[in-house]
Amino acid sequence: MIRAAMHNSEVPVLKTSRLSKRFGKRLALAEVDLEIRPGRVYGFLGPNGAGKTTAISLILGLLSPTGGHVELFGLDTRNHLSECLRRTGAVLEGVSFYPHLSGRDNLRVCAAISGGGCESRIGEVLELVGLTARARDKERGYSLGMRQRLAVAAALLHDPELLVLDEPTNGLDPAGMRDFRELVRRLAGAGKTVFISSHLLNEVEQMCDDVGIIKEGHVIAEGPVAEMVHQADVMEMTVTNADAALEVLSQIDWVGLVTRDGSDRLSVEAPRARAAELSRALAENQVYLSELRPRETTLEDFFLEVTSPEDKR
Numbered sequence: 382m383i384r385a386a387m388h389n390s391e392v393p394v395l396k397t398s399r400l401s402k403r404f405g406k407r408l409a410l411a412e413v414d415l416e417i418r419p420g421r422v423y424g425f426l427g428p429n430g431a432g433k434t435t436a437i438s439l440i441l442g443l444l445s446p447t448g449g450h451v452e453l454f455g456l457d458t459r460n461h462l463s464e465c466l467r468r469t470g471a472v473l474e475g476v477s478f479y480p481h482l483s484g485r486d487n488l489r490v491c492a493a494i495s496g497g498g499c500e501s502r503i504g505e506v507l508e509l510v511g512l513t514a515r516a517r518d519k520e521r522g523y524s525l526g527m528r529q530r531l532a533v534a535a536a537l538l539h540d541p542e543l544l545v546l547d548e549p550t551n552g553l554d555p556a557g558m559r560d561f562r563e564l565v566r567r568l569a570g571a572g573k574t575v576f577i578s579s580h581l582l583n584e585v586e587q588m589c590d591d592v593g594i595i596k597e598g599h600v601i602a603e604g605p606v607a608e609m610v611h612q613a614d615v616m617e618m619t620v621t622n623a624d625a626a627l628e629v630l631s632q633i634d635w636v637g638l639v640t641r642d643g644s645d646r647l648s649v650e651a652p653r654a655r656a657a658e659l660s661r662a663l664a665e666n667q668v669y670l671s672e673l674r675p676r677e678t679t680l681e682d683f684f685l686e687v688t689s690p691e692d693k694r
């Protein structure tokens with residue numbers, strides 16, 4: 382698997398070690414290792430059925446693993462689940478509120494259910510999710526985006542350090558997604574660590590610092606979004622002498638992996654901005670290019686490439 386370096390030595394807020402879950406014959410999660418650093422927004426990306434909700438249910442202790450374990454804030458959830466959950470807020474799929482109550486009254490109900498003590502935070506969390514102006518309106522008049530933000534407000538009532546969101550932008554329109562993205566960035570700015578599952582690549586690319594990509598229960602890539610996109614910065618070239626080109630390219634320290642796709646075709650990992658330098662270096666060694674094309678991929682291309690079924694690759 383691809384794992385880009387994480388440049389931080391702090392204790393991870395969330396760490397899974399060889400986390401596995403089997404449902405009968407189906408292995409929904411296979412030895413998953415994830416690490417989420419404090420203050421980061423982490424996107425857990427995967428297509429339908431990849432195992433995202435299963436992983437989240439295991440992290441929150443709603444399911445028990447077949448193998449492996451979860452640590453939150455450096456504590457093993459097998460022995461410290463209640464403390465871990467006190468420091469964690471979650472929004473799972475299909476949250477519902479009382480439609481005949483206002484947003485504010487729904488939060489009062491949530492505060493009462495969680496044992497009281499956080500009523501004083503209701504105003505603050507409404508402000509944080511941008512619902513202050515609509516707090517007196519009945520929930521049944523809320524848009525889907527407003528309902529999602531109300532769910533986040535409820536999850537924030539007990540002032541958790543970690544927020545876990547399962548597909549929070551599902552069904553939102555572009556404006557709703559933008560509002561949600563801004564909310565997530567605001568939470569990160571307020572020092573929260575956020576774990577978001579999604580199958581929406583553009584969203585993750587814009588909203589998250591780090592990403593873990595899951596396919597059929599296996600985490601196949603993990604690292605900072607910027608490095609994932611960078612990893613896909615590849616140039617394809619056709620050269621007059623591939624052997625000589627390989628020799629020249631191996632001497633250039635900013636050139637990454639070089640693969641030979643045919644007798645005279647090479648794929649070269651290198652920044653697009655250095656294409657001219659690349660062709661000059663080759664020409665100085667009597668290697669000439671008949672074609673040079675950047676294959677600059679977005680995280681979405683990268684995701685589609687790594688998650689497409691084997692037979693289509």
Ligand SMILES: Nc1ncnc2c1ncn2[C@@H]1O[C@H](COP(=O)(O)OP(=O)(O)OP(=O)(O)O)[C@@H](O)[C@H]1O
Binds near residue numbers: 409
């Ligand atoms: N309670 C269960 N019993 C049996 N199989 C299950 C159960 N929950 C999940 N699965 C299976 O485990 C696999 C992973 O499901 P999961 O819901 O975790 O995927 P997901 O990534 O959340 O998908 P989606 O994007 O559709 O929400 C699927 O094959 C699913 O059918």
Ligand SMILES: [Mg+2]
Binds near residue numbers: 433434435
């Ligand atoms: Mg799911």
